[in-house]
């Protein structure tokens with residue numbers, strides 16, 4: 001392989017940092033919060049008037065990001081790019097095993113109302129932050145080292161195959177290679193720590209005001225790149241889309 005793995009890894013990490021900054025910028029576009037709040041207040045008033053008692057009186061209003069990109073068949077060239085990235089990371093994970101600090105094992109989040117509502121919020125957003133996953137899905141040498149440790153009976157080829165097998169046939173346009181209509185195609189145990197831990201600023205803010213148990217429902221006003229995209233009611237039983245901008249579809 002003509003790419004030096006440590007150097008490649010450094011480049012990747014620098015790229016991830018840049019992408020994290022971009023995501024932060026995107027999810028923080030509402031530094032113009034006054035404008036967004038005014039919009040959200042008006043939308044809530046109108047929805048409460050038109051939907052009667054469908055929105056519980058104790059629902060908490062929150063502003064959230066959203067992904068509105070359409071779904072599209074997976075491009076074969078993306079698969080090849082990802083396979084190359086995976087091979088580079090796998091080679092580094094084996095060659096640098098002594099040096100690497102393996103990512104921590106994946107802990108399931110505690111089962112409580114706040115975690116459930118957080119999951120609902122990300123489902124309603126449809127993975128705005130996954131857009132930065134590209135053809136690397138944030139997988140690093142450390143992630144592959146963790147997968148090898150978790151499956152001592154697997155060969156490196158089997159570990160790599162398990163990543164390749166989970167690539168969905170249809171994904172959101174301009175997003176991560178694993179970003180499918182049902183969410184992430186990778187099981188949590190195979191995902192990078194970045195993916196398992198990341199929370200956007202809006203999610204962090206909401207979580208800060210929700211109690212762990214029996215949280216109030218959330219009326220989420222969701223925006224993609226500054227444009228209102230959908231409004232959803234989130235509670236522990238599920239997600240109800242109350243209003244939505246016409247979803248974008250690919251031209252025939």
Ligand code: SF4
Nearest residue numbers: 122125127128129200
């Ligand atoms: S953390 Fe959740 S709510 Fe925030 S951008 Fe990602 S998927 Fe959307």
Ligand code: SF4
Nearest residue numbers: 130133176179184195
């Ligand atoms: S691997 Fe999954 S969680 Fe991570 S960016 Fe891709 S779709 Fe999102």
